[in-house]
Amino acid sequence: MAGRVIVVTSGKGGVGKTTTVANIGTGLALRHKKVVMIDADIGLRNLDVVMGLENRIIYDLVDVAEKTCRSVHKALIKDKRLSNLFLLPAAQTRNKDAISPEQMVAIVDELKEEFDYILVDCPAGIERGFDNAVAAATEAIVVTTPEVSAVRDADRIIGLLQDKEIYDPVLILNRLRPDMVRKGDMMDVDDINDILAIKLLGIVPDDEEIIISTNKGEPAVLNNHSKAGEAFRNIVRRMEGEEVPFMSVNGEPGLFGRFLKLLNGK
């Protein structure tokens, strides 16, 4: 059975695409799926750093496309924690024109037979890099933050995905601050849904742990105490077809929280 090819994209930079890929990839691998993450951000690669795998890179995406290395497997880097998680890094000294959408399709086709999930980390922007990243994908996750500018760019991206025949992208709302939403200072889920009107895959709260984990090269999804990590674990479960209720945004404890309180006698 061929694996799912999912591109993670946003239009705007700095909203958390790479963090999302690292966490979802790791989360899926924790559930014993065979996963490969492709960093399509040639020239500005980050995924290797976020995964803590920078020092293991020998061959990269461009080497595979140009057939400098014998096979795509030569370029795959095995994660240091999970043996069923792999990274295909981007080249750092080249630019987006170094590969073509056709080459990307060929590379992904080769990986598809072997992996359950192929996650493509898309660069910011809507030019060649976007075309490359989207070329082989059949599904898309659009990442946005609760800011008007990010939501506008997400809207633009959803339109462009339609042109590439990806009609049902899903949304991850990243870096939501429940306290600000409660005060009415931040767009809430409904405001964003009003504009974008696509299926919500998950809400990730703003969490300092993410910055720490990014710097350490250890995805937050591995950390049981991280709020964002929990959100990513839920996202992974939804991707696998489970029904998982959304974390309550208004700061009230959810059903499970109330149950815990009851147990603790508080």
Place this chain on the structure above:
Amino acid sequence: MFVPATQPVHVEQLVFKGLKQGLTLFVPEKESFVYWLEVLDRQLDQAKGFFQGGAILVELGERQLTPGELAGLKKILAKYRIRIKGFNPVQRKKLNPRPEKQLPASSGVLLIKGTVRNGQRLEHEGDIVVKGDLNPGGELVATGDIIVLGALRGIAHAGAGGNVKAEIIAFTLAPVQLRIAHIFSRAPEGRKGQHGPEIAYIKGEKIVVERL
């Protein structure tokens, strides 16, 4: 040396017909629109020069286009310098059997399925109806009326070309800008458009908005 015999390949072709209203491209309802776009591109490429610089009508039948599909069609036609001057001449004739001399043949209704998103711009000679929203950053330009069966949050220009009788109607009217004929107007700051369906038209030299 072995030379393969040329196989008689059956290639589907799109039909161009000369109707009373003008040369019309017929897009069948079967198969995906993207499929027909590929066929069209190939066909025009082979007939290079034949259509150069012309304007055609497009007959879609019951098919409704998404903004992306329409943009794709326009892009391919633009490559061969062909302009669309109207849609569905056949259907119009069926709906409206009386010959109307004063209306140009190009005035048909363009029905758009789904939301017109940021960065998408649709132009049409005639009226535009959107079954969805017009998002901020999206643009609709029609020589006739514009009707949005959802929220109008982008830029709508009705009566482009000078029709001051043109109207803009939306279920939720919260535009960045409204333009009718030669008159532009900006919505008051903070307008959310939560009054239900509204209509915008020219009164005097101004665009006014009223509840429908």
